[in-house]
Every structure is written in C-alpha cells, then in structure tokens.
Amino acid sequence: MKFTTIVSLLASVTAAAKCKPRYPVDNTHCPDTGSPVGNVKTGFENWLEMMKSPDFDFKSNYGFITNPTAVNRDLVHEVDYLVAENKLKIVGVVGPEHGFRGAAQAGESLGAATYRDVITNLTVYDGYAFTNGSQWANAFNKMEADTLVFDIQDVGARFYTYIWTMYDAMVGAALAKKKFIVLDRPNPVGGLVVDGATLQLQNASFIGRREIAQQHGMTVGELATLFNEEFLPNEVQLNNTAVKKIDLQVIKMTGWERSMYFDQTGLPWIIPSPNMPTPSTATVYPGQSLFEGTNLSEGRGTTRPFETVGAPFMKDLALDTLVKTLNSYKLPGVIFRPFYFTPSFSKFSGVECGGLQLYVSDRRTYRPITAAIATLSTIRNQFPANFTILATNSIDRLSGNTKLRKFLNEGASYPTIVSSYQADVAAFTQLRSKYLMY
Structure with missing residues (x-):
C-alpha cells in the first residue's frame, strides 16, 4: 500500500473518530455525516x-x-x-x-x-x-x-x-x-x-x-x-x-x-449567556424553556441546563413509567432517559431531583417545541397533585398566549395542543x- 494512501486512510479514521457522537443516540455534537464544516464569515x-x-x-x-x-x-x-x-x-x-x-x-x-x-x-x-x-x-x-x-x-x-x-x-x-x-x-x-x-x-x-x-x-x-x-x-x-x-x-x-x-x-x-453552554443547549432551548413557567427545574444549576428537567417528586417507578410513556410516543429525533440531579442554584437548589435527560438522536427531525409540550402534558397527567404552573403565569409570556396554560390545566393531549397553533406557524412563515x- 502506498504511503499517501495510508496517510489518507489515517486521516479519514481520525476525522471519523472526532465526529463520533458523544452518546450512541446523540449527533448534536458534531456535523451531520456528509455535511462539511463551513467557513462562515460574520x-x-x-x-x-x-x-x-x-x-x-x-x-x-x-x-x-x-x-x-x-x-x-x-x-x-x-x-x-x-x-x-x-x-x-x-x-x-x-x-x-x-x-x-x-x-x-x-x-x-x-x-x-x-x-x-x-x-x-x-x-x-x-x-x-x-x-x-x-x-x-x-x-x-x-x-x-x-x-x-x-x-x-x-x-x-x-x-x-x-x-x-x-x-x-x-x-x-x-x-x-x-x-x-x-x-x-x-x-x-x-x-x-x-x-x-x-x-x-x-x-x-x-x-x-x-x-x-x-x-x-x-x-x-x-x-x-x-x-x-x-x-x-x-x-x-x-x-x-x-x-x-x-x-x-x-x-x-x-x-x-x-x-x-x-x-x-x-x-x-x-x-x-451563562446557561447556554453549548450549541446542543440551543438545540433544545426553543421548547425546554417553557418549563421555566412551571414548578419543574429546567436544569439550571446543572451542567446540562435545558437538556434536563425534573423535580423531587419525579422518582423511582413513577419516573420509569414517565420515561416509557414519553418514548412510546416515538417523537422524531429525541429519546428520553431517567436522570437524577441536584441543582446548585435556581429551583430546588441543593435538593435531589428525579427527572429526564433529552438525547437528540436526529436534530433535523427533532422538534423541540413539540417534544416539550408532549413532556409537559404527560407530566401534568401523570403527576396531577404535584405539577403546577407558576402563579405568575409566566408560561403565558413564554408560549406567547394563554392557550398552553389552559390546555395543560384541562389535561389536553399533546397532539391537541400542537395542532392548535399550526395556523400561526403558517402565517408567520409567510x-x-x-x-x-x-
């Protein structure tokens, strides 16, 4: 084998190793296969x-x-x-x-x-x-x-x-x-x-x-x-x-x-900003920030803000059921796993929480807002005595209207909520x- 061929092969292996996802189902940490890194000028x-x-x-x-x-x-x-x-x-x-x-x-x-x-x-x-x-x-x-x-x-x-x-x-x-x-x-x-x-x-x-x-x-x-x-x-x-x-x-x-x-x-x-440490955080943020309007921790005070969500009441068998339910929806591009964490500041500072960690398996099909709404509605239905929307109604300012809060209070399914704003999407797209x- 020629020396130049060996060098080329080694370079390919090295590049592939560098672009290997950090986790088996997470490809948000490297460019998609076949998509070369560009040279954007700001x-x-x-x-x-x-x-x-x-x-x-x-x-x-x-x-x-x-x-x-x-x-x-x-x-x-x-x-x-x-x-x-x-x-x-x-x-x-x-x-x-x-x-x-x-x-x-x-x-x-x-x-x-x-x-x-x-x-x-x-x-x-x-x-x-x-x-x-x-x-x-x-x-x-x-x-x-x-x-x-x-x-x-x-x-x-x-x-x-x-x-x-x-x-x-x-x-x-x-x-x-x-x-x-x-x-x-x-x-x-x-x-x-x-x-x-x-x-x-x-x-x-x-x-x-x-x-x-x-x-x-x-x-x-x-x-x-x-x-x-x-x-x-x-x-x-x-x-x-x-x-x-x-x-x-x-x-x-x-x-x-x-x-x-x-x-x-x-x-x-x-x-x-301090709680936007990586581009992966930005990937989930358009949906996960909705949790700031609830009594659930959105992961501030952890090393994975917005990629995690939880509360002290979400533990053990109940958490296992929640994870299985969310994964049964087969939401595009995302997988959930149980995750235990203790925030160092913000909600539940110093208190052990159980919850979810999101793994984005395909960021091009993943829809952070749909995934967040599915998570919110499922937690609301599974933990009705524990889950609350903050009295400030900040979730209205986050979602932009009162519909999400009302749907959650009524126990609506996530497809019902998602379908409610599709006319908005079409109008703003135009x-x-x-x-x-x-």
Whole structure:
C-alpha cells in the first residue's frame, strides 16, 4: 500500500473518530455525516473588509450594543480590537442582559447605570435596566453617538432577550434619529424550521415584545428588517414622532446557509449567556424553556441546563413509567432517559431531583417545541397533585398566549395542543419570507 494512501486512510479514521457522537443516540455534537464544516464569515468580518473602502464612514461617532459573543477569528472582542487598532471613534457601549462582559447571571442587574470599562476606558451603559425606547434614546444622545452597531449572538428562540434588546434599541434609535447597523451572525439552530405559537400582544414582555413565532428560524439581521418594516411603523412609542422607521443597514454574513447548525459554520461557540453552554443547549432551548413557567427545574444549576428537567417528586417507578410513556410516543429525533440531579442554584437548589435527560438522536427531525409540550402534558397527567404552573403565569409570556396554560390545566393531549397553533406557524412563515436574506 502506498504511503499517501495510508496517510489518507489515517486521516479519514481520525476525522471519523472526532465526529463520533458523544452518546450512541446523540449527533448534536458534531456535523451531520456528509455535511462539511463551513467557513462562515460574520457580519463583523465583512464590515472590517468594508473599512478598506475610501467611502467608509469613519467620521461617525459609533455606539456599540454588544456582549462577549462579538469576537473575531482570534477570539478578541471586536470593541477591544477596534479600540486597540484605533479603527473607529467609539463613544460608548451598551450591554444587554448578563452585561457587556457577561458578568451577570440571568435576571441580575449590574448594579450601576453606567461604569467605566477598564480595558477600553469606554463608558458602558446597562441596557438591561432600560424598559423603553426613551431610555435607549437618552443613552445614545448622552454618549453622542451618530451610529449604533448591534452585534450579539442569538439562539433562535423568541424568549431569548437579546432580540428584544435589539428591538428596544431600534425604537430608541428612531426616537433619537440615529443610524442603526446590525452585524449579522448565524442562527445556531438553523434557519429552516419555524414552529410554535405566535405571540399575542396582551402577553408581550421583555421575553417577547412583538408577534413572532416561538422558534422564528431567522438571523438577527433578518429580524431587524422585519421589525423595521412590520412593527416599528405601528409601535406606540413612536406615535407622536414623524420617524416611523430607522435608517437600518444589515451587514450580511457570507458562507452561511439556512440548513447549517452552528457546529457546521467553522465559527467558535462563545457562550451567549451563562446557561447556554453549548450549541446542543440551543438545540433544545426553543421548547425546554417553557418549563421555566412551571414548578419543574429546567436544569439550571446543572451542567446540562435545558437538556434536563425534573423535580423531587419525579422518582423511582413513577419516573420509569414517565420515561416509557414519553418514548412510546416515538417523537422524531429525541429519546428520553431517567436522570437524577441536584441543582446548585435556581429551583430546588441543593435538593435531589428525579427527572429526564433529552438525547437528540436526529436534530433535523427533532422538534423541540413539540417534544416539550408532549413532556409537559404527560407530566401534568401523570403527576396531577404535584405539577403546577407558576402563579405568575409566566408560561403565558413564554408560549406567547394563554392557550398552553389552559390546555395543560384541562389535561389536553399533546397532539391537541400542537395542532392548535399550526395556523400561526403558517402565517408567520409567510410573513417572514419577505425578509429572508440567505
């Protein structure tokens, strides 16, 4: 056998070993067979290329809305890089939930309206404390920005707050008459699947401002164009202003395809929030976050948040029955196993829980919202004396309407619940089709 042939065979074996699923039924940790890892260039990388043009706007005062996910190929934060290279005149930074440097846990405040970043010496504003467009506009005016730049990695679910940080900032940009640039990044769970109910405005909150589907299947750049064309013109905060839309520029990615999952992009995964440690977490999140509206632990305080769910009352033979029931549904692309865990914080901190761990066997057929609803309805029916929906009715804000809560209280089957929002899926799919860029 020739030496080159041996080398080729060894390379193939090594590649196959690297891409071997971590568990026999879990292929979310490596690209699908036959799908080579791409070389996606982010909006930021393409924006850097645009800076080589003599027509680039170097005169503007730039304000950034960003967090630790906005890195270049060398894992250097883009603001740090631009300041060090003296590329642009940056006059301030606004951080979203968890902060500019990612120091805060979910729901935590940074404790100050502004502070001085020791790395860049820039003033950083706590955008998570802003509750309306006027506060954003005031921050933009205070920092004397002409152009705002948004660059944050989203995870593809309506209730992830970063897209609503973008929406609120866009309202602020309209009020302050500022230009708005979005540096696009991949949707880590792909851009093909649209699923879940569309939010109804009476359930609007910071985990869902406007009428989009629970799993929207769009990039932040695409969402920005949809927001600008569909929602800002009828935004009540802009009722008394002549400006109903913003001067929006989306810097597209190159090399990204809608079928791609994050591990196929060639980009490094920077955790977008403390409980989103891997792309596998993002895969299940559009459905599993619904458990935050119940008395069940959604896995916060474990090494597998959202991939696990449970409570102290879900143990032993009852848990075994639950697992067998869920697996009997033969839900596409997912298998359940019993799992015992003790959260280190959040619900049931320090208390042993029994529950489920999800194994995604085929992420292209797996539907996280269907799987989560099937799990919720089955737990509700098997543990009626123990399972409760939180009195805050946060599940209404998560699901976008009151239907899910009412169906669960009535003991409805999961197919009944899933069928109830299919008209929403069809309508939003048609709406978003006008704004797809890839």
